[in-house]
Amino acid sequence: MGVKPSDLAIHGGPKTRAQPLPPRRLFGVAELESVRAVFEEAWASGADFGYQGSFEQAYVEAFCRLQGGGRADAVASGTAAVWLALAALDLEPESDVVVSPVTDPGGVAPVLLQGHGLAVADAAPGSFNVGPEELERALTPRTRAAILTHAGGRPFDLEPVMEVAARRGVAVIEDCSQAHGALYKGRRVGTFGAAAVFSTMFSKAHATGGSGGLAYTRDESLYWRVRALADRGKPFRDAAFDPRDPRAFLFPALNLNLDEVSCAIGLSTLSRLEDTIERRLAVARWIDEGLAARSRAVSPVPALPGTAPSPFFHTVRVDERRLMVSKVDFAKAVQAEGIWINPDYRYVVAEWPWAAGRVRGKASTPNAAAFRDATFNVLFNERFTREDAEDVVRSILKVEEAYRAD
Numbered sequence: 001m002g003v004k005p006s007d008l009a010i011h012g013g014p015k016t017r018a019q020p021l022p023p024r025r026l027f028g029v030a031e032l033e034s035v036r037a038v039f040e041e042a043w044a045s046g047a048d049f050g051y052q053g054s055f056e057q058a059y060v061e062a063f064c065r066l067q068g069g070g071r072a073d074a075v076a077s078g079t080a081a082v083w084l085a086l087a088a089l090d091l092e093p094e095s096d097v098v099v100s101p102v103t104d105p106g107g108v109a110p111v112l113l114q115g116h117g118l119a120v121a122d123a124a125p126g127s128f129n130v131g132p133e134e135l136e137r138a139l140t141p142r143t144r145a146a147i148l149t150h151a152g153g154r155p156f157d158l159e160p161v162m163e164v165a166a167r168r169g170v171a172v173i174e175d176c177s178q179a180h181g182a183l184y185k186g187r188r189v190g191t192f193g194a195a196a197v198f199s200t201m202f203s204k205a206h207a208t209g210g211s212g213g214l215a216y217t218r219d220e221s222l223y224w225r226v227r228a229l230a231d232r233g234k235p236f237r238d239a240a241f242d243p244r245d246p247r248a249f250l251f252p253a254l255n256l257n258l259d260e261v262s263c264a265i266g267l268s269t270l271s272r273l274e275d276t277i278e279r280r281l282a283v284a285r286w287i288d289e290g291l292a293a294r295s296r297a298v299s300p301v302p303a304l305p306g307t308a309p310s311p312f313f314h315t316v317r318v319d320e321r322r323l324m325v326s327k328v329d330f331a332k333a334v335q336a337e338g339i340w341i342n343p344d345y346r347y348v349v350a351e352w353p354w355a356a357g358r359v360r361g362k363a364s365t366p367n368a369a370a371f372r373d374a375t376f377n378v379l380f381n382e383r384f385t386r387e388d389a390e391d392v393v394r395s396i397l398k399v400e401e402a403y404r405a406d
């Protein structure tokens with residue numbers, strides 16, 4: 001006897017996954033101990049902790065080791081990091097800046113807030129990520145920079161995209177917020193562009209606590225500009241500068257510092273990043289293997305050859321022709337089985353009135369919208385076991401059987 005629609009949890013049937021999926025709990029005992037160490041160091045020294053201290057130094061050094069060199073500033077948020085990397089480029093006013101088709105508002109708003117023209121590149125077909133031709137089509141004679149996101153932890157095709165950018169004189173800021181530690185041809189994402197940004201808020205692969213971010217670059221001058229822009233224009237490059245003499249500050253700027261407690265948490269979660277990535281890759285692989293072997297309507301989306309993603313969410317493709325319901329209704333039914341799903345990813349920039357209304361040129365990214373409409377995102381964390389991944393697959397198969405068209 002096959003599964004009927006009335007058997008589905010969304011229609012009152014029993015859930016495939018009745019027990020809650022494992023909570024992530026990134027912040028555990030190790031992070032508590034790291035915070036304690038900040039207090040203990042402060043007590044021992046007799047000076048309260050602040051920012052730009054030994055924990056930030058250790059954190060950014062560890063991060064740069066992982067990246068294979070470069071320099072980084074720990075800042076208040078990923079959005080702040082985008083703001084800083086863009087401001088550090090010191091573009092002429094009203095330059096055009098291209099953003100990715102699928103990203104977070106924090107990767108877009110700084111363009112508008114800094115008075116630049118906003119353009120949106122489309123995705124490569126079958127992807128949330130920008131492709132080289134799509135980037136080229138979004139460029140104007142005034143384009144000076146592009147903020148390009150590795151969406152969902154999957155690197156975009158860096159070599160051809162960087163080739164277009166270099167040929168057209170466009171500085172690339174890689175937004176690695178969803179892709180900490182991902183590799184492109186064996187090299188970390190973030191090391192290809194002029195600068196890179198990483199949100200380290202609590203749901204990211206490694207995190208500095210509730211909020212935080214890193215602005216990263218291998219360009220010494222950009223680094224010092226970021227440092228000054230992140231702290232009221234202080235001329236850090238001059239080792240002898242006096243922080244109590246604002247006459248020497250370089251320009252008006254905000255205070256976007258991250259504090260020592262956050263950096264200590266970042267250092268601790270960073271030490272597990274490679275293990276976190278490995279575990280997340282295993283979960284994604286288990287889901288994909290299960291779907292490839294047993295599903296007719298839902299299939300894996302292969303990563304770009306030569307890349308090693310750092311999965312933030314896991315996107316799977318739905319063949320609506322094999323179903324009696326829409327992709328969104330299908331995904332909602334899977335969700336109701338007790339699985340974490342985003343049925344309809346809304347992070348398509350061209351669909352946001354506050355951004356699209358201010359785009360120069362065409363605010364339409366049909367490839368990105370088509371890919372979103374054909375997929376849903378499975379949400380998970382590194383604590384998922386093989387059994388948890390199997391429950392994801394079993395839920396999809398149950399809904400598929402109830403809704404199959406053939």
Ligand SMILES: Cc1ncc(COP(=O)(O)O)c(C=O)c1O
Nearest residue numbers: 077078079104106107177199201
């Ligand atoms: C791609 C991307 N860029 C920027 C941001 C903004 O980071 P934050 O939330 O730390 O400000 C995020 C955050 O989720 C993101 O995913």
